[in-house]
Amino acid sequence: MAFSFSTVSSPKTLLPSSGFLRSPPQTRLRPFSARPVPGSKPRFSHQPLSISIGLHRRQPVKMAAATGSKQLTVFDTEEELAVSLAKYTAGLSDKFTRERGAFTVVLSGGSLIKALRKLTESPYLDSVEWSKWHVFWVDERVVKKDHPDSNYKLALDGFLSKVPVPPNQIYAINDTLPPEGAADDYEARLKQLVWDHVIKVVPTSGLPCFDLMLLGMGPDGHVASLFPGHPLLKETQKWVTHITDSPKPPPERITFTFPIINASAYVAMVVTGSGKAGAVHKALSGGENTGYTDRLPVEMVELDQGEFTWFTDKAAVSMLNEKDTGL
Numbered sequence: 001m002a003f004s005f006s007t008v009s010s011p012k013t014l015l016p017s018s019g020f021l022r023s024p025p026q027t028r029l030r031p032f033s034a035r036p037v038p039g040s041k042p043r044f045s046h047q048p049l050s051i052s053i054g055l056h057r058r059q060p061v062k063m064a065a066a067t068g069s070k071q072l073t074v075f076d077t078e079e080e081l082a083v084s085l086a087k088y089t090a091g092l093s094d095k096f097t098r099e100r101g102a103f104t105v106v107l108s109g110g111s112l113i114k115a116l117r118k119l120t121e122s123p124y125l126d127s128v129e130w131s132k133w134h135v136f137w138v139d140e141r142v143v144k145k146d147h148p149d150s151n152y153k154l155a156l157d158g159f160l161s162k163v164p165v166p167p168n169q170i171y172a173i174n175d176t177l178p179p180e181g182a183a184d185d186y187e188a189r190l191k192q193l194v195w196d197h198v199i200k201v202v203p204t205s206g207l208p209c210f211d212l213m214l215l216g217m218g219p220d221g222h223v224a225s226l227f228p229g230h231p232l233l234k235e236t237q238k239w240v241t242h243i244t245d246s247p248k249p250p251p252e253r254i255t256f257t258f259p260i261i262n263a264s265a266y267v268a269m270v271v272t273g274s275g276k277a278g279a280v281h282k283a284l285s286g287g288e289n290t291g292y293t294d295r296l297p298v299e300m301v302e303l304d305q306g307e308f309t310w311f312t313d314k315a316a317v318s319m320l321n322e323k324d325t326g327l
């Protein structure tokens with residue numbers, strides 16, 4: 001099952017240039033089943049996808065548990081996306097704070113941080129229980145924390161310095177260590193936090209289950225520091241690993257692996273701009289006629305039990321059409 005959304009946006013607001021939304025959005029909210037139509041290929045390996053447009057006007061998210069769902073939400077503008085992302089994140093913060101007295105949030109670097117800006121404003125600045133937040137990074141560049149390439153610095157400057165998360169609950173990497181040591185050190189700290197019941201654990205696998213991962217995607221379809229075609233895509237033993245040949249500078253980084261990402265309770269994939277439309281098309285169309293030959297890292301985000309929501313703008317989905325989405 002997917003989140004239950006309702007949308008009241010008028011078709012006028014929602015009409016994109018492509019044929020993606022030619023008819024009123026209310027008719028386009030039925031879930032897309034991963035079950036293959038006889039004689040056709042399933043577009044997704046196992047998770048259903050539902051489409052929701054104009055999420056900025058949706059009713060409050062229903063937080064009922066739902067396993068293995070995927071949902072695509074499309075906004076007219078990045079500004080509207082940012083408003084909705086703040087509401088979504090604050091809603092999950094409230095849910096997990098009530099349920100377990102803590103909220104474990106994993107950040108990416110890149111454009112994601114700017115998209116979180118609405119959380120630093122009213123009403124969230126005062127209403128979110130920031131003291132319950134525990135903040136992690138899905139990937140980090142192996143540079144000093146005050147280096148312009150640091151994902152920690154990016155998040156601190158653009159987000160964390162503006163909200164009262166206790167500093168001892170912000171888990172930056174140890175920037176005195178080389179890549180392998182930094183990855184091992186971060187994994188050891190995660191294990192300690194699982195032991196301390198700060199991070200939940202998946203009983204069947206023993207993997208950490210973060211409450212929310214806020215992911216971005218590069219134009220090449222990379223997520224975290226997991227790049228197309230790289231051997232790290234196949235890592236199954238480590239929680240956190242390192243890379244010294246990242247195709248995107250800087251070359252030395254640490255990154256969560258797919259087993260950890262996919263054990264999450266909720267993942268928001270935040271993708272904007274036409275430069276990412278090709279990778280979005282590949283990820284949501286199953287790979288036909290996209291120019292990509294291999295499975296992209298973003299396609300390997302397939303949650304074991306959690307809820308995966310794409311937050312996109314119209315530019316990012318500009319290469320999609322009705323056939324691609326199954327609508």
Ligand SMILES: O=C1O[C@H](COP(=O)(O)O)[C@@H](O)[C@H](O)[C@H]1O
Binds near residue numbers: 111112140151225
């Ligand atoms: O290098 C990185 O890139 C990705 C994508 O960044 P974006 O600016 O294109 O959104 C980011 O998610 C990752 O954390 C970062 O290290």
